[in-house]
Amino acid sequence: MVEPLLQARGLQKRYGGLVATRDLDLDLYQGEIHAVIGPNGAGKTTALAQLSGEQVPDAGRIVFDGRDVTALSMPHRARLGIARSYQVTAVFLDFSVLENIAVAVQARARHHFHFFASAGHDDTLRKPAEALMREVGLEGLAHRPAADLAHGQRRQLELAMALATEPRVLLLDEPMAGMGAAEADAMGALLERLRSRYAVLLVEHDMDMVFRLADRVTVLVDGAVIASGDPAAIRADAAVQAAYLEEST
Numbered sequence: 001m002v003e004p005l006l007q008a009r010g011l012q013k014r015y016g017g018l019v020a021t022r023d024l025d026l027d028l029y030q031g032e033i034h035a036v037i038g039p040n041g042a043g044k045t046t047a048l049a050q051l052s053g054e055q056v057p058d059a060g061r062i063v064f065d066g067r068d069v070t071a072l073s074m075p076h077r078a079r080l081g082i083a084r085s086y087q088v089t090a091v092f093l094d095f096s097v098l099e100n101i102a103v104a105v106q107a108r109a110r111h112h113f114h115f116f117a118s119a120g121h122d123d124t125l126r127k128p129a130e131a132l133m134r135e136v137g138l139e140g141l142a143h144r145p146a147a148d149l150a151h152g153q154r155r156q157l158e159l160a161m162a163l164a165t166e167p168r169v170l171l172l173d174e175p176m177a178g179m180g181a182a183e184a185d186a187m188g189a190l191l192e193r194l195r196s197r198y199a200v201l202l203v204e205h206d207m208d209m210v211f212r213l214a215d216r217v218t219v220l221v222d223g224a225v226i227a228s229g230d231p232a233a234i235r236a237d238a239a240v241q242a243a244y245l246e247e248s249t
């Protein structure tokens with residue numbers, strides 16, 4: 001039987017009197033996009049933050065590739081291959097697209113003796129950076145300063161920088177937020193291309209995108225899982241329908 005690459009068991013997280021994560025179990029497999037959905041405040045971001053190491057659970061454990069990582073810091077987990085995009089990636093606004101990606105490649109390769117400013121000119125950094133730039137669809141913008149990118153392009157850049165760390169797990173918190181339809185569509189197509197090589201956990205409010213992309217969907221309400229399964233089963237689930245109906249009334 002295939003083991004999950006990332007596994008959470010019995011996660012609990014309280015903020016004062018509020019239970020943000022309630023006995024959460026979650027399995028994430030290589031080659032899948034697993035969407036976590038739920039009404040506002042359901043605890044999606046908090047769950048993701050515990051998987052990345054940004055938040056420490058009060059109870060429960062997280063296992064990555066057979067190793068208990070519950071006590072490991074976010075940088076340590078990142079080095080093992082758990083990448084959280086968007087919240088942690090620092091884009092250098094004055095640097096070009098290519099230089100930003102090269103810096104991320106450099107951080108992975110630990111080329112300690114290069115200056116940041118030369119990162120775009122070093123072949124050992126430039127070649128993988130160019131490949132990542134093509135992968136996320138930013139070719140043609142190599143020398144554009146990051147500050148000049150459109151919102152969707154910035155997110156593509158951030159994803160390229162996350163991929164530069166050679167992760168195995170991608171934790172994505174609303175990668176389509178604030179995007180226009182065309183940008184969201186391009187991001188969706190990109191995630192479809194990445195699916196086979198990574199394990200992708202996707203927190204996303206855009207339900208059309210969730211049902212287009214996800215192999216499996218887990219639904220959180222008040223910090224607890226109320227349903228988990230393939231998209232068709234989730235659509236048909238009475239408790240899920242009730243949760244979303246409550247939210248819209």
Ligand SMILES: Nc1ncnc2c1ncn2[C@@H]1O[C@H](COP(=O)(O)OP(=O)(O)OP(=O)(O)O)[C@@H](O)[C@H]1O
Nearest residue numbers: 015018019020038039040041042043044045046047
């Ligand atoms: N640092 C914090 N301190 C106190 N309460 C918090 C903190 N972070 C989150 N919460 C609370 O925990 C609950 C879950 O929040 P979380 O952001 O995880 O939900 P979410 O499902 O991601 O919401 P949304 O869809 O609105 O982004 C909410 O009630 C929120 O107000």
